[in-house]
Amino acid sequence: MHSAIPSIHLQLLKHACKAANYSQLSYSTTKVCAEKRVINFILNMSERYRQRGYIHTEFILLLSRSEIGNLLNLSAETISLCLRKLKRDAYIDIENKRHILIKGINKLQAFLQDH
Numbered sequence: 001m002h003s004a005i006p007s008i009h010l011q012l013l014k015h016a017c018k019a020a021n022y023s024q025l026s027y028s029t030t031k032v033c034a035e036k037r038v039i040n041f042i043l044n045m046s047e048r049y050r051q052r053g054y055i056h057t058e059f060i061l062l063l064s065r066s067e068i069g070n071l072l073n074l075s076a077e078t079i080s081l082c083l084r085k086l087k088r089d090a091y092i093d094i095e096n097k098r099h100i101l102i103k104g105i106n107k108l109q110a111f112l113q114d115h
Contacts, residue, residue, distance in 0.1 A: 036115060037072045038082040039108050042092065046102060057102040 050056035061068070065076040065083075072079070086092045091108055093101040102108065 033115070034072075034074050034078050035082050035085065036112055037074060038068075038079060038086070039091075039112055041068060041072060042086075042100065042102065043105070043108055043112075045100075046105060057105060059100055061098045061100055 045059060045061070046056045049059050063071070065079040068074075069076045069079045074082075083092070083094060087094050090103055091111070092103060095101070
């Protein structure tokens with residue numbers, strides 16, 4: 001399956017993994033709530049798309065829930081719960097379990113600051 005992924009997606013995935021690995025130490029040593037970790041991950045992915053000139057409010061998650069959980073020091077179930085809550089609260093929309101549409105990037109950023 002990985003051979004079918006266009007090279008830009010592989011580059012974005014590589015950079016997202018580096019950023020997530022770098023920030024994982026701070027997540028594991030602090031009491032940052034799971035929802036904030038997931039929001040930060042989504043915003044990080046969004047920023048990487050924006051920096052490369054792509055639509056940054058709509059993208060495909062190339063990592064599984066389990067892989068994201070490993071990067072954020074959370075379980076796959078917690079990742080799923082957080083994504084469903086973000087969808088229910090109208091921060092994002094999710095199609096086909098991987099297609100993310102950020103409904104209000106400013107709302108996500110404000111959530112990180114307010115909570």
